Amino acid sequence: MPGPGFAFMDDAERDNVLEVLAHWHEHRLDFDNPGSTSMVRRFEDAAAARFGVPHCVPVNSGTSALLVALAGLGVGPGDEVIVPGYMFVASIGAVICGGATPVLAEIDESLTLDPADVRERITPRTRAIMPVHMLGAPSDMTALRAIADEHGLALLEDTAQATGGTYRGEPLGTLGAAGAFSLNPFKVVTGLDGGFLLTRDPRLFQRAHSFHDQGWFPHRQETGEGEPVFGLNLRLSDLNAAVALAQLGKLDAVLERTRAVKRDLLARIPERPGMRRRLLHDPEGECGTLAVFVFDSAESAAAVAKRVRCKPLIDSPKHYYGGLPALAAFGRGEPGPFPFRASGTLGDGRDYAKGALPRTDDVLARSVALSTGVSDSYLGAGNGVGPFSTPEDVERVAAEFNAAAAEVLG
Known part of the structure; x- marks a missing residue:
């Protein structure tokens, strides 16, 4: 689903x-x-x-x-x-x-x-x-x-x-x-x-x-x-x-289940040196559809993601500004991708290419997500659990992620 x-x-x-x-x-x-x-x-x-x-x-x-x-x-x-x-x-x-x-x-x-x-x-x-x-x-x-x-x-x-x-x-x-x-x-x-x-x-x-x-x-x-x-x-x-x-x-029922499944998964995946959970501005208010882990290095994130059949969040081009070639073309003032824009109304010479937002590049390269409701391999979360996953399913996914993190982070 x-x-x-x-x-x-x-x-x-x-x-x-x-x-x-x-x-x-x-x-x-x-x-x-x-x-x-x-x-x-x-x-x-x-x-x-x-x-x-x-x-x-x-x-x-x-x-x-x-x-x-x-x-x-x-x-x-x-x-x-x-x-x-x-x-x-x-x-x-x-x-x-x-x-x-x-x-x-x-x-x-x-x-x-x-x-x-x-x-x-x-x-x-x-x-x-x-x-x-x-x-x-x-x-x-x-x-x-x-x-x-x-x-x-x-x-x-x-x-x-x-x-x-x-x-x-x-x-x-x-x-x-x-x-x-x-x-x-x-x-x-x-x-x-x-x-x-x-x-x-x-x-x-x-x-x-x-x-x-x-x-x-x-x-x-x-x-x-x-x-x-x-x-x-x-x-x-x-x-x-x-x-x-x-x-x-x-x-309300959907949110209750996704939040409960995410709580169960997170309870089985402890933070460890080199890896922490995503910052949440209101933990009670989030939907609970994805569990995100932020690593200290992009190399660690990529290694863990590969072992659990996911990918770092930066590797989802249409969710990442640096993966949008039409946006970079807009910044350069190229009219081709923009049929309803006059050439004088294009990008003002802005730099939209990868590297324009170094902190964003860094955070996304260090972040890995597991599904707890939304399963989307393009987004990066092609593995995880769903709202009706059994405790055994949750334990299996958590154990796999823990083993990968332990192997990479020591």
């Missing part, structure tokens, strides 16, 4: 899908029907209620959630958005496709944005900071929110990998101006694909909602409060919403 939600699939998802197929002709695209009972509308309302915000925009991917958020914020040409060097390519791609310029910042051993480095990257053109809650764990939102407030910047949370996580009791994705979520198969819960945006800001909601649905005002109204915008078709399908709605109802 790629993500833990898959392990919880049962008749609830099937029944919702069959309901869509049985009643598709009654709502279809729901023109002029604010009382819609479509699965998309039901998911929209359920997600807003689950996370305690007034507004949700269901979309067809987590990437689209980021793009509509930027549109809602009015971020575009001439603006800069600070993004960590460890993310998924969508975090950077949405900024570039929206016309703005990504400004890369260092991560620390939490694998999330280093607030001190963020502060150093702010310029008069900075409009937003994008914390990415990588591998199911929250960024340092206290420090980042203080910086954003001090400089009048928007916080756009990329919560794709941390649905249901919290920071000091507050749901991730609700601490800034907006939060973008993914429902693809490798996430905490899934719609088989899709995503959604959460916000408390009615103007941002209207603009984002209009942008995701060809400029219609929310819920396909011809007119409404706010301003008209051109939009795209980034809608979530009713079939994906049907699956996602059932999965949303299981979110």
Whole structure:
């Protein structure tokens, strides 16, 4: 199973899908029907209620959630958005496709944005900071929110990998101006694909909602409060919403299991000289989908990873800024990879190539992850346990990792 939600699939998802197929002709695209009972509308309302915000925009991917958020914020040409060097390519791609310029910042051993480095990257053109809650764990939102407030910047949370996580009791994705979520198969819960945006800001909601649905005002109204915008078709399908709605109802159960399995695994893998656990800004709030170990040297990390059939986190190109050749080309001002950008709006001669963020390079080269819910060999976590692994499974994986660490570290 790629993500833990898959392990919880049962008749609830099937029944919702069959309901869509049985009643598709009654709502279809729901023109002029604010009382819609479509699965998309039901998911929209359920997600807003689950996370305690007034507004949700269901979309067809987590990437689209980021793009509509930027549109809602009015971020575009001439603006800069600070993004960590460890993310998924969508975090950077949405900024570039929206016309703005990504400004890369260092991560620390939490694998999330280093607030001190963020502060150093702010310029008069900075409009937003994008914390990415990588591998199911929250960024340092206290420090980042203080910086954003001090400089009048928007916080756009990329919560794709941390649905249901919290920071000091507050749901991730609700601490800034907006939060973008993914429902693809490798996430905490899934719609088989899709995503959604959460916000408390009615103007941002209207603009984002209009942008995701060809400029219609929310819920396909011809007119409404706010301003008209051109939009795209980034809608979530009713079939994906049907699956996602059932999965949303299981979110607490999914988190309970992934956290319990991770606690069990970590209890069997002690820290040792030369190896420690990843820094967590809120251990109680992380999703528990991956267990990350940070070694003192890249050589040790690579040796242990090879023995347990994983790989260091730096070896996942689309999660690492140095593995994105199109980004380096953007910095050099090459127009080829960017069909919607004029040559004068490309990268400002910025250095996006590997080596631009030496601390990020160092941390990722020294980090190894085991699955405790999300199994993704591309990400680096192709080995580990899942939400319904037995104690014997957990013991086997822990023993293998301990043996590898002992052999490498002594």
